[in-house]
Amino acid sequence: MEPIVIIGTGLAGYNLAKEIRKLDKAIPLRLITADGGESYSKPMLSNALAKGKSAGQLVLSTAEQMAAQLTAAIHTHTTAEAIEAHSKMLVTTSGEFPYSKLVLATGAEQIKPPLQGNAVNDVFSVNDLDDYARFRQALNSARHVGIIGPGLIGCEFANDLISAHKQVTVIGPSATPLDRLIPPMVGELLMRELQKAGVQWRPGVMATAVNKLNSRFQISLSDESQLEVDLVLSAVGLRPKLALARNAGLTVSRGIVVDRQLQTSQTDIYALGDCIEVQGLVLPYVLPLMNAARTLAKTLTGNPTPIVYPAMPVVVKTPAHPLVVSPPAAGSEGEWEIDLQDTGARALFRGSDGSLLGFVLTGDKVEEKAMLSKELPPVLK
Numbered sequence: 001m002e003p004i005v006i007i008g009t010g011l012a013g014y015n016l017a018k019e020i021r022k023l024d025k026a027i028p029l030r031l032i033t034a035d036g037g038e039s040y041s042k043p044m045l046s047n048a049l050a051k052g053k054s055a056g057q058l059v060l061s062t063a064e065q066m067a068a069q070l071t072a073a074i075h076t077h078t079t080a081e082a083i084e085a086h087s088k089m090l091v092t093t094s095g096e097f098p099y100s101k102l103v104l105a106t107g108a109e110q111i112k113p114p115l116q117g118n119a120v121n122d123v124f125s126v127n128d129l130d131d132y133a134r135f136r137q138a139l140n141s142a143r144h145v146g147i148i149g150p151g152l153i154g155c156e157f158a159n160d161l162i163s164a165h166k167q168v169t170v171i172g173p174s175a176t177p178l179d180r181l182i183p184p185m186v187g188e189l190l191m192r193e194l195q196k197a198g199v200q201w202r203p204g205v206m207a208t209a210v211n212k213l214n215s216r217f218q219i220s221l222s223d224e225s226q227l228e229v230d231l232v233l234s235a236v237g238l239r240p241k242l243a244l245a246r247n248a249g250l251t252v253s254r255g256i257v258v259d260r261q262l263q264t265s266q267t268d269i270y271a272l273g274d275c276i277e278v279q280g281l282v283l284p285y286v287l288p289l290m291n292a293a294r295t296l297a298k299t300l301t302g303n304p305t306p307i308v309y310p311a312m313p314v315v316v317k318t319p320a321h322p323l324v325v326s327p328p329a330a331g332s333e334g335e336w337e338i339d340l341q342d343t344g345a346r347a348l349f350r351g352s353d354g355s356l357l358g359f360v361l362t363g364d365k366v367e368e369k370a371m372l373s374k375e376l377p378p379v380l381k
């Protein structure tokens with residue numbers, strides 16, 4: 001029997017393999033990964049500085065240890081280049097591998113902001129262990145870091161860098177941080193609290209260029225002003241990796257389109273994790289991929305099971321002002337009810353019938369998460 005082949009050893013690929021092994025000890029498994037195959041928790045990348053962790057210290061298991069634990073073949077530093085669906089063959093930089101079922105767990109890639117200047121290639125982004133190792137190395141000689149992007153990952157890095165005694169300026173076009181996830185009033189509170197911790201903000205402006213200036217960098221802003229920093233970190237967002245799927249003729253939209261059983265438009269090719277779009281939803285977080293891994297493991301071991309998503313609040317790792325958010329579904333009709341105190345905010349998004357459709361909790365209100373989560377509707381029934 002040909003193996004199940006999984007492309008990707010991020011949280012999605014490895015969790016799927018673990019879930020398969022819980023259900024079937026014998027089914028042959030092969031994992032292919034472009035990176036070193038280390039098992040690690042990616043969310044740690046944006047709070048590891050405060051904990052003083054190097055890239056090496058974030059590694060939970062090596063690829064060899066994972067291969068033994070999963071009774072699987074793991075091919076590291078191997079890029080999947082093409083899928084020949086008719087002959088069920090995966091073409092990689094280390095040769096061709098036949099599969100019974102193929103799973104794409106290829107994750108997401110950083111969106112590059114449209115920047116001009118002679119130092120565009122010196123702008124850092126952190127989306128994997130190798131990126132983090134390079135970033136940490138460069139930080140040794142940096143005092144002031146400019147972060148482009150006041151979203152979830154930008155805010156987390158801002159807080160983490162402050163904890164590591166760096167000077168931080170966050171640049172972004174919106175008036176308040178996390179503007180796609182939380183109402184502006186709550187964003188203002190977060191901004192104020194992070195400012196108290198030391199974060200400087202440049203809201204309402206775009207970074208337009210990055211140029212070298214002696215040993216420093218000059219960021220040009222859309223209001224014609226300049227900012228001088230020692231290091232530039234881009235955190236403008238991620239988008240699903242689509243090239244492999246697209247070239248294989250699989251249906252792609254914002255993500256690789258999968259049905260409720262996580263099957264792509266091609267029989268026997270499945271996908272999960274940051275790379276997928278299911279029922280119009282692209283959810284690049286850990287809880288959705290853990291749900292998907294449990295569900296897909298059942299399907300791949302002979303028990304076809306549709307994915308169900310409960311409410312899955314996202315914890316934003318800003319210890320200077322903790323925040324948890326469960327955004328209402330896109331297009332939901334309703335209004336925010338906001339209770340704003342100096343110590344924290346409770347913002348509840350209620351539908352016209354009064355039902356709770358989403359929430360944001362910050363500061364001392366985050367402890368209401370468990371109670372409020374029970375009231376939320378499932379993300380995917």
Ligand SMILES: Cc1cc2nc3c(=O)[nH]c(=O)nc-3n(C[C@H](O)[C@H](O)[C@H](O)COP(=O)(O)OP(=O)(O)OC[C@H]3O[C@@H](n4cnc5c(N)ncnc54)[C@H](O)[C@@H]3O)c2cc1C
Nearest residue numbers: 008009010011012034042043080106107273274284285286
């Ligand atoms: C800094 C940061 C902080 C985060 N914090 C949180 C948080 O607090 N909470 C939360 O829920 N989520 C958080 N997230 C999101 C979460 O980490 C991701 O949802 C999750 O790690 C995605 O896992 P994945 O396996 O789908 O993708 P990835 O981890 O990106 O793994 C993709 C894998 O595919 C491989 N690959 C890709 N293309 C190929 C190819 N062609 N051939 C071979 N291999 C290939 C890669 O080498 C890699 O092994 C954070 C993300 C970042 C970047």
